Amino acid sequence: MDTFSFSRLSLYDDCPRRFYYRYILALEEKEGVPLWLGRAIHKAIERKIVGDSFDSALIQGMAAINFNQTVPFNDLKFLLNNLPANVQGNTEQYFKLALNEEGTLFLQGYIDLQNGPEITDWKSNRKIYSVNDTAQIGLYSWAIHQLYGYEQVKGRLYFLRFRKESAFVYDRSTMELARQWALQLAQEILIKLQQVQSGGNWCGLFPSVRSSKCSHCPFAIACYRSQSNPIIKTFLESE
Numbered sequence: 001m002d003t004f005s006f007s008r009l010s011l012y013d014d015c016p017r018r019f020y021y022r023y024i025l026a027l028e029e030k031e032g033v034p035l036w037l038g039r040a041i042h043k044a045i046e047r048k049i050v051g052d053s054f055d056s057a058l059i060q061g062m063a064a065i066n067f068n069q070t071v072p073f074n075d076l077k078f079l080l081n082n083l084p085a086n087v088q089g090n091t092e093q094y095f096k097l098a099l100n101e102e103g104t105l106f107l108q109g110y111i112d113l114q115n116g117p118e119i120t121d122w123k124s125n126r127k128i129y130s131v132n133d134t135a136q137i138g139l140y141s142w143a144i145h146q147l148y149g150y151e152q153v154k155g156r157l158y159f160l161r162f163r164k165e166s167a168f169v170y171d172r173s174t175m176e177l178a179r180q181w182a183l184q185l186a187q188e189i190l191i192k193l194q195q196v197q198s199g200g201n202w203c204g205l206f207p208s209v210r211s212s213k214c215s216h217c218p219f220a221i222a223c224y225r226s227q228s229n230p231i232i233k234t235f236l237e238s239e
C-alpha cells in the first residue's frame with residue numbers, strides 16, 4: 001500500500017480498526033442510499049456543467065447508479081436544482097501526487113470542480129460543517145498548488161441541500177499542514193502494517209476507537225466479536 005486518499009486516511013484517523021477491516025482485511029462494506037445519491041448527484045452535476053440539459057443530466061445521474069429505485073428521484077432533482085447558476089470549470093479532476101520527497105507515498109483524489117485557483121466539493125449531506133473541520137479541501141488545495149503553482153487556493157464545500165457554502169483561502173502554510181497530516185498518517189499506517197507482517201498483534205496496532213460513528217459502522221459486529229471472542233478474532237486474522 002503506497003497510495004492513499006483523503007477518505008482512506010480519514011477513516012484510519014477516526015478508527016484504525018475500521019480502516020483495517022475495510023482496507024486490509026477487505027471485508028465487504030455494503031453501499032447504501034447516501035452513497036448512491038452522492039454518486040448520482042456528482043455525475044448529474046458533472047453533466048450539467050459540461051452543457052447537458054437539466055433533464056439529461058438527471059438521467060445521466062440515475063444511469064450512474066443503474067437507475068437504483070431506492071434513491072429518491074425527487075431528492076436528486078432537488079439537489080441538482082440547487083446547483084449555483086453559471087458554474088464553470090474542470091470537473092472530476094483526478095490527481096495522484098507524491099506526499100514525500102522520496103516519492104514513495106502518494107495521495108490521490110478527485111476534485112469535483114476546479115476553476116483556476118478555486119476548487120469546490122459538492123456535498124449532499126444533511127448537516128453542514130466547516131471546510132476546516134477536515135483536511136480534505138486543504139489537501140486538494142495543496143494538490144492544485146502542486147499541479148498549477150497557485151500560491152493561494154480558495155477551497156469550498158458547497159452543501160446543495162441548503163444552498164450554503166463553507167470556504168477558506170489556503171496559503172502555502174495551511175496547505176502544508178494538510179500535507180503533513182496526510183503524510184504522518186500514511187507513514188504510521190505503513191509502519192504498523194510492517195509490524196503486523198512481522199507477527200505483531202493487529203488488534204493492538206489497529207485499535208477500535210468508539211464514537212457516534214459506530215452506529216453506522218458496517219463492521220460493528222465483527223468489531224465487538226474480535227474483542228470478546230478469540231475464535232472470531234483468529235478467523236479474522238486468517239482472512
Ligand code: SF4
Nearest residue numbers: 015208209214217223
Ligand atoms: S464499531 Fe466503532 S470502534 Fe468498532 S470498528 Fe466500527 S467504528 Fe471502529
